[in-house]
Amino acid sequence: MVFKRRDKRSYWQIARDFIYPKGGFRRAIRYVIHRMRRLPDRPHRIARGVFAGTFVNFPPLFGVQMLSAAGLAWVLRGNIIAALLATFLSNPLTTPFIAMGSLKLGHWMLGIEAPMDFNFVFAAFTHASSQLWENFVAIFTSDPTRWDKLNDFFWFIYWPYLIGSILPGILFSFVAYYLSLPLVHAYQKLRTSKLRDKAEKRKALKARIAAVAAAAKARETGDDEGPGAP
Numbered sequence: 046m047v048f049k050r051r052d053k054r055s056y057w058q059i060a061r062d063f064i065y066p067k068g069g070f071r072r073a074i075r076y077v078i079h080r081m082r083r084l085p086d087r088p089h090r091i092a093r094g095v096f097a098g099t100f101v102n103f104p105p106l107f108g109v110q111m112l113s114a115a116g117l118a119w120v121l122r123g124n125i126i127a128a129l130l131a132t133f134l135s136n137p138l139t140t141p142f143i144a145m146g147s148l149k150l151g152h153w154m155l156g157i158e159a160p161m162d163f164n165f166v167f168a169a170f171t172h173a174s175s176q177l178w179e180n181f182v183a184i185f186t187s188d189p190t191r192w193d194k195l196n197d198f199f200w201f202i203y204w205p206y207l208i209g210s211i212l213p214g215i216l217f218s219f220v221a222y223y224l225s226l227p228l229v230h231a232y233q234k235l236r237t238s239k240l241r242d243k244a245e246k247r248k249a250l251k252a253r254i255a256a257v258a259a260a261a262k263a264r265e266t267g268d269d270e271g272p273g274a275p
Contacts, residue, residue: 098131151209
Protein backbone atom coordinates (compact mmCIF):
# COMPACT_ATOMS: atom_id res chain seq x y z
CA MET A 46 0.00 0.00 0.00
CA VAL A 47 1.20 3.51 -0.86
CA PHE A 48 0.37 5.16 2.50
CA LYS A 49 1.25 2.22 4.75
CA ARG A 50 3.86 2.93 7.42
CA ARG A 51 7.26 1.38 6.82
CA ASP A 52 7.77 0.81 10.56
CA LYS A 53 4.57 -0.19 12.34
CA ARG A 54 3.98 1.70 15.60
CA SER A 55 3.29 -0.16 18.83
CA TYR A 56 0.20 0.56 20.92
CA TRP A 57 2.42 2.40 23.41
CA GLN A 58 3.78 4.66 20.65
CA ILE A 59 0.25 5.37 19.37
CA ALA A 60 -0.88 6.33 22.89
CA ARG A 61 2.25 8.42 23.46
CA ASP A 62 1.86 10.29 20.15
CA PHE A 63 -1.80 10.98 20.98
CA ILE A 64 -0.86 12.57 24.31
CA TYR A 65 2.28 14.28 23.04
CA PRO A 66 3.03 14.39 19.28
CA LYS A 67 6.42 13.15 18.15
CA GLY A 68 7.45 16.58 16.86
CA GLY A 69 5.93 18.44 19.82
CA PHE A 70 2.76 20.51 20.05
CA ARG A 71 4.48 23.53 18.53
CA ARG A 72 5.20 21.63 15.35
CA ALA A 73 1.69 20.12 15.32
CA ILE A 74 0.08 23.55 15.69
CA ARG A 75 2.33 24.99 12.97
CA TYR A 76 1.28 22.13 10.69
CA VAL A 77 -2.42 22.78 11.36
CA ILE A 78 -2.00 26.51 10.66
CA HIS A 79 -0.02 25.72 7.50
CA ARG A 80 -2.77 23.41 6.26
CA MET A 81 -5.44 26.02 7.01
CA ARG A 82 -3.62 28.71 5.05
CA ARG A 83 -3.33 26.46 2.01
CA LEU A 84 -7.02 25.55 1.88
CA PRO A 85 -8.48 26.46 -1.54
CA ASP A 86 -11.35 28.61 -0.30
CA ARG A 87 -12.19 32.23 0.39
CA PRO A 88 -10.62 33.69 3.56
CA HIS A 89 -13.91 34.49 5.28
CA ARG A 90 -15.16 30.92 4.78
CA ILE A 91 -11.93 29.50 6.22
CA ALA A 92 -12.16 31.93 9.17
CA ARG A 93 -15.75 30.81 9.82
CA GLY A 94 -14.56 27.21 9.83
CA VAL A 95 -11.86 28.14 12.35
CA PHE A 96 -14.55 29.82 14.47
CA ALA A 97 -16.65 26.63 14.43
CA GLY A 98 -13.73 24.32 15.18
CA THR A 99 -12.46 26.52 18.00
CA PHE A 100 -15.88 26.79 19.64
CA VAL A 101 -16.51 23.03 19.83
CA ASN A 102 -13.25 22.64 21.75
CA PHE A 103 -14.97 24.11 24.80
CA PRO A 104 -18.33 22.34 25.38
CA PRO A 105 -18.24 18.73 26.67
CA LEU A 106 -19.07 17.11 23.31
CA PHE A 107 -17.50 13.76 24.11
CA GLY A 108 -17.13 11.59 21.01
CA VAL A 109 -18.91 13.97 18.62
CA GLN A 110 -16.51 16.90 18.59
CA MET A 111 -15.53 16.64 14.91
CA LEU A 112 -19.09 15.93 13.84
CA SER A 113 -20.24 19.00 15.78
CA ALA A 114 -17.49 21.12 14.22
CA ALA A 115 -18.51 20.03 10.72
CA GLY A 116 -22.19 20.69 11.48
CA LEU A 117 -21.55 24.15 12.93
CA ALA A 118 -19.28 25.06 10.02
CA TRP A 119 -22.02 23.99 7.61
CA VAL A 120 -24.58 26.14 9.44
CA LEU A 121 -22.19 29.14 9.38
CA ARG A 122 -21.33 28.43 5.72
CA GLY A 123 -17.71 28.03 6.68
CA ASN A 124 -15.00 25.70 5.46
CA ILE A 125 -15.57 22.27 7.01
CA ILE A 126 -11.94 21.17 6.60
CA ALA A 127 -10.80 24.29 8.48
CA ALA A 128 -13.26 23.46 11.26
CA LEU A 129 -11.94 19.92 11.55
CA LEU A 130 -8.35 21.17 11.63
CA ALA A 131 -9.20 23.71 14.34
CA THR A 132 -10.42 20.94 16.65
CA PHE A 133 -6.81 19.74 16.94
CA LEU A 134 -6.05 22.87 18.95
CA SER A 135 -7.72 20.98 21.78
CA ASN A 136 -5.29 18.36 23.04
CA PRO A 137 -4.61 16.37 26.22
CA LEU A 138 -2.54 19.25 27.61
CA THR A 139 -5.01 22.09 26.99
CA THR A 140 -8.27 20.19 27.62
CA PRO A 141 -7.86 19.96 31.45
CA PHE A 142 -7.41 23.74 31.69
CA ILE A 143 -10.42 24.35 29.43
CA ALA A 144 -12.52 21.89 31.45
CA MET A 145 -11.59 23.23 34.88
CA GLY A 146 -12.03 26.84 33.81
CA SER A 147 -15.45 26.10 32.30
CA LEU A 148 -16.50 24.10 35.36
CA LYS A 149 -15.55 26.84 37.79
CA LEU A 150 -17.31 29.47 35.69
CA GLY A 151 -20.39 27.26 35.36
CA HIS A 152 -20.54 26.65 39.10
CA TRP A 153 -20.26 30.39 39.72
CA MET A 154 -22.97 31.20 37.15
CA LEU A 155 -25.36 28.55 38.53
CA GLY A 156 -24.57 29.25 42.18
CA ILE A 157 -23.39 25.71 42.86
CA GLU A 158 -21.11 25.19 45.84
CA ALA A 159 -18.94 22.11 45.41
CA PRO A 160 -15.22 21.31 45.72
CA MET A 161 -13.65 21.98 42.34
CA ASP A 162 -10.31 20.23 42.60
CA PHE A 163 -8.94 17.59 40.24
CA ASN A 164 -9.68 14.71 42.63
CA PHE A 165 -13.38 15.62 42.86
CA VAL A 166 -13.77 15.84 39.07
CA PHE A 167 -11.79 12.64 38.47
CA ALA A 168 -13.86 10.75 41.06
CA ALA A 169 -17.10 12.00 39.49
CA PHE A 170 -16.03 10.81 36.04
CA THR A 171 -14.91 7.45 37.45
CA HIS A 172 -18.11 6.80 39.41
CA ALA A 173 -20.34 7.87 36.51
CA SER A 174 -18.47 5.66 34.04
CA SER A 175 -18.62 2.71 36.42
CA GLN A 176 -22.34 3.12 37.03
CA LEU A 177 -23.02 3.53 33.31
CA TRP A 178 -21.28 0.22 32.64
CA GLU A 179 -23.13 -1.48 35.51
CA ASN A 180 -26.47 -0.29 34.10
CA PHE A 181 -25.51 -1.61 30.69
CA VAL A 182 -24.68 -5.02 32.16
CA ALA A 183 -27.96 -4.92 34.12
CA ILE A 184 -29.87 -5.05 30.82
CA PHE A 185 -28.72 -8.65 30.38
CA THR A 186 -28.91 -9.68 34.04
CA SER A 187 -31.31 -9.41 36.96
CA ASP A 188 -29.28 -6.66 38.68
CA PRO A 189 -31.14 -3.38 39.32
CA THR A 190 -30.13 -0.17 37.58
CA ARG A 191 -28.91 2.77 39.64
CA TRP A 192 -28.73 6.42 38.58
CA ASP A 193 -27.53 8.34 41.64
CA LYS A 194 -23.89 8.73 40.47
CA LEU A 195 -24.95 9.61 36.92
CA ASN A 196 -27.45 12.13 38.29
CA ASP A 197 -24.76 13.76 40.45
CA PHE A 198 -22.37 13.78 37.50
CA PHE A 199 -24.91 15.54 35.27
CA TRP A 200 -25.90 18.27 37.75
CA PHE A 201 -22.50 18.90 39.35
CA ILE A 202 -20.14 18.28 36.39
CA TYR A 203 -21.71 18.07 32.95
CA TRP A 204 -24.35 20.80 33.21
CA PRO A 205 -22.04 23.41 34.83
CA TYR A 206 -19.31 22.45 32.35
CA LEU A 207 -21.72 23.01 29.43
CA ILE A 208 -23.03 26.35 30.75
CA GLY A 209 -19.59 27.63 31.71
CA SER A 210 -18.05 26.71 28.35
CA ILE A 211 -20.33 28.91 26.22
CA LEU A 212 -18.91 32.35 27.03
CA PRO A 213 -15.18 31.46 26.80
CA GLY A 214 -15.95 29.34 23.73
CA ILE A 215 -17.54 32.31 21.94
CA LEU A 216 -14.79 34.67 23.11
CA PHE A 217 -11.88 32.51 21.92
CA SER A 218 -13.73 31.64 18.71
CA PHE A 219 -14.06 35.32 17.79
CA VAL A 220 -10.37 35.83 18.62
CA ALA A 221 -9.46 32.90 16.36
CA TYR A 222 -11.75 34.25 13.62
CA TYR A 223 -10.28 37.76 13.60
CA LEU A 224 -6.73 36.42 13.78
CA SER A 225 -7.14 33.87 11.00
CA LEU A 226 -9.04 36.12 8.58
CA PRO A 227 -6.19 38.58 7.79
CA LEU A 228 -3.56 35.84 7.99
CA VAL A 229 -5.31 33.65 5.43
CA HIS A 230 -6.04 36.65 3.20
CA ALA A 231 -2.41 37.83 3.30
CA TYR A 232 -1.07 34.32 2.71
CA GLN A 233 -3.38 33.69 -0.24
CA LYS A 234 -2.49 37.08 -1.76
CA LEU A 235 1.22 36.34 -1.37
CA ARG A 236 0.82 32.83 -2.76
CA THR A 237 -1.17 34.11 -5.74
CA SER A 238 1.55 36.68 -6.43
CA LYS A 239 4.25 34.01 -6.29
CA LEU A 240 2.29 31.69 -8.57
CA ARG A 241 1.76 34.56 -11.02
CA ASP A 242 5.48 35.34 -11.01
CA LYS A 243 6.32 31.68 -11.61
CA ALA A 244 3.80 31.51 -14.45
CA GLU A 245 5.27 34.63 -16.05
CA LYS A 246 8.80 33.25 -15.71
CA ARG A 247 7.74 29.95 -17.29
CA LYS A 248 6.00 31.86 -20.08
CA ALA A 249 9.10 34.01 -20.69
CA LEU A 250 11.31 30.90 -20.65
CA LYS A 251 9.09 29.16 -23.17
CA ALA A 252 9.17 32.28 -25.36
CA ARG A 253 12.99 32.37 -25.24
CA ILE A 254 13.20 28.66 -26.03
CA ALA A 255 10.80 29.11 -28.94
CA ALA A 256 12.82 32.10 -30.22
CA VAL A 257 16.09 30.17 -30.00
CA ALA A 258 14.50 27.20 -31.77
CA ALA A 259 13.11 29.47 -34.49
CA ALA A 260 16.49 31.15 -34.97
CA ALA A 261 18.25 27.78 -35.18
CA LYS A 262 15.73 26.56 -37.70
CA ALA A 263 16.14 29.71 -39.73
CA ARG A 264 19.92 29.27 -39.78
CA GLU A 265 19.58 25.66 -40.84
CA THR A 266 17.20 26.63 -43.61
CA GLY A 267 19.55 29.41 -44.75
CA ASP A 268 22.57 27.06 -44.77
CA ASP A 269 20.69 24.46 -46.82
CA GLU A 270 19.51 26.98 -49.39
CA GLY A 271 22.74 29.03 -49.58
CA PRO A 272 25.27 26.63 -51.27
CA GLY A 273 22.72 24.82 -53.45
CA ALA A 274 20.89 27.90 -54.62
CA PRO A 275 20.74 28.34 -58.45
